[in-house]
Amino acid sequence: MAQSMNDEHILEIDNIGKTFRRRDDTDLVALDDINLKVKKGAFISIVGASGSGKSTLLRIIDGLLEPNGGTVKVNGKTVTKPGKDRAMVFQNDSLLPWKTVIQNVAYGLTLAGVKWRDAAKTAQGFIDLAGLSGFENQFPHQLSGGMRQRVNVARGMAVDPDILLLDEPFAALDSQTREIMQTELLRIWQQTGKTVLLITHQIDEAVFLSDEVVVFSARPGTVRERIPVPLARPRNLDIKRSIEFVGLVDQIWKLIEEEVKAAAKT
């Protein structure tokens, strides 16, 4: 407690393992001994080949899935189920199609028992922050993919979590919209000071956004390498052309390539 907040680890992942039982009763080891500590306010990305257990880890952190071993601690408390201190943003904009934008953004709050008037007020704030003003009463199917994903992120932010967990939130968007969303996410992160854990398969996205990129090995997922990103903030899209940036992307690419090749051999 005497420690300054900035040095505290808001998220501590110790020896997490996860084995799934397949239909044919064989075991599938998805995660093997994951260890990771994340400082408060950090922006961390996880990259790795598909099937390397990234989503599984995020679900465990969120409390949706139980690990076979190890612990996840958030603010020093062991995670056993979903909680207010974490919010998840899924890849597919899992918005409720029968609810309007503002109802969707307020969804987590209303589930927590917040009165509609207060929930709507909070939701409005995040709608404005996410650049969705004027769309409050539209339904998801009336919005573009990019807009829907903004709603999705705003909904996660609205419950005021300490950690925002994002599972490939922009994967379904075209590259232009994705770049816009990346800068928007940076802006929102800077304004709110949340800790963000982002899964992505876009390496340049990971480098552009993060303080640190965690590279997963091929299945079973382990932390293969942690790459700090020393690029100055605030960042704009121009840095994607800097030599430093390109070098980092290249370095991470090679690591993942090695992993994929090694996995193909076995």
Add this chain to the structure above:
Amino acid sequence: MLHKLNRFLNGETYFASVARFVLSFGSLLIIWQILTATVVTNRLLLVPPFEVFRAFMDEIASGEMWNNAQATVFAVGTSFPVAVLVGVLMGVVLASSRAISLMGGPMLSALNSVPIIALAPLFIAWLGLGFASKFVLVLLVAVFPVVVTTEAGLRAADKNLIETARSFNATRLQIFTTVTFPYALPFIVSGVRVAWARALVGIVVAEFFGSFAGFGFAVMAASQTFDTATLLAYVIVLGGMGLIGSVIFQSLEERLAPWRKA
């Protein structure tokens, strides 16, 4: 000119749908009129539209139409909502537990494939002539489509939406009220639409054998006195009831799930 008309009739406007209805209904009347004037001249078999209309007005004037309407509408109006309610509840129970579904499912589908209508005489023997037998028969024929679509709708609910609710720490009840049930609603309404058509068949058959008033009773009575015009007048009223229900439930279905059209 014809091309333009065709484009108009294919349109989505309110006028286009009214025009479509008038056109199809009008052509039916014309074909009917021509048939009675040329091929089927035996008035016991078919009467021209105008005579049916006159019989309809006579029934209204004599108060018979009102009597029969009261009996039928009261029976359907009480048993149909009960059928929907019971059907939804049973569907919810079946969807809530795999074990119950596995045990109850086969029995339900066996029951569902029995032509319950054929049991009408039995119900009338048990429950007597009148309201009770009608109520039970309508309930039995109308409940199954609702059970089936409710269970299917609840099970079809988007797994991603359920996981999202879970990640916001939703309780089981909250997941039901905010995700699975709203998701299932349009399914349920489509079941209700099918159930409505079945309920009308049920009520008519029940009234054929087991009552002293009602549209079915009137159809039977008219057929026994070879009054084809009156018979058809009641059949058309029943057709109207079926159509109105179908239109209402269809539009409700679309209104409840506007995202499906887009």
